[in-house]
Amino acid sequence: MSKKIKRERIEKTNKVQIAVRVSTITIIGNILLTIFQVIAGIVGNSAAMIADAMHGLSDGLSTIGVIIAVKMSSKKADKDHHYGHERFECVAAIILSIFLLATGVGIGYAGIQRILDGGFAKAEAEALPGIIALVGAIVGIAVKETMNWYTRAAGKRINSSVLIADAWHHRSDAMTSIGSFFGILGARIFGITALDSIAAIITCLFILKVALDIFRDATGKMTDKACDEATQEKLSETILAQDKVLGIDLLKTRIFGDRIYVEVEILADGDIPLREAHEIAHAVHDAIESEFQLVKHCMVHVNPA
Secondary structure (H helix, E strand, O other), X not given: OOHHHHHHHHHHHHHHHHHHHHHHHHHHHHHHHHHHHHHHHHHOOOHHHHHHHHHHHHHHHHHHHHHHHHHHHOOOOEOOEOOOOOHHHHHHHHHHHHHHHHHHHHHHHHHHHHHHHHOOOOOOHHHOOOHHHHHHHHHHHHXXXXXXXXXXXXXXXXXXXXXXXXXXXXXXXXXXXXXXHHHHHHHHHXXXXXXXXXXXXXXXXXXXXXXXXXXXXXXXXXXXOOOOHHHHHHHHHHHHOOOOOOEEEEEEEEXXXXXXXXXXXXXXXXXXXXXXXXXXXXHHHHHHHHHOOOEEEEEEEEEEO
């Protein structure tokens, strides 16, 4: 077994372990937060807080999907998937972006509907939310934002698009809780419950943008999008730095899930033996795969100069 294959297997094992650990912690956090916010919503007479709690509980289900996606993407190549299963993460990220889109639309629609139904009329004192509902919103903001940073850091560490998408899901929840906070605070100060609806509409716009960004990134990885120019320039520098490489005729890259495939045609002396040309190509291949950890496979073709 080559060192590269061993390294890839260790990386996949570590990736699954980190993703499962992070996701399990956030699921437990979501359950505990939901219980607290439901109690706060009932005791504090806040429908917004109860809705916020139910939204948070639904995130636990999406996080279970993250665990499944990471495990599936880490499976070895088989007779039906010669290039592995990395794109399962992209599929999960697209599904998460659709969940986010639906969440944003639902929040925005509900906010607009409440404004149309109630306008800006002052509510009766007994209909206003209590202090505990305000506390529930603050706790929700703190917990969700912590989950966002924790999940995002892990996602960047293991280069997991689906984990990063889940982090944005936590951020959308934090924004929802911020809307609940200002709505509850505004209702208590001014007696106008429509302030909650305005905050919800603003939150909706933010969530829709994030959903579209995640969708665009995931679909790019699903459709063989090339690497960024900076990465391609570094690849060219690495190739040209190899002994007896006279130039580059072609350099192609494609993002496959969270990994990179490279195809390069190099120029070498046309009069050298085939064995020497093979050694030059092998040197380029090894240099690329050792210096660029995300490169899963590199194909090198030698053209005579």
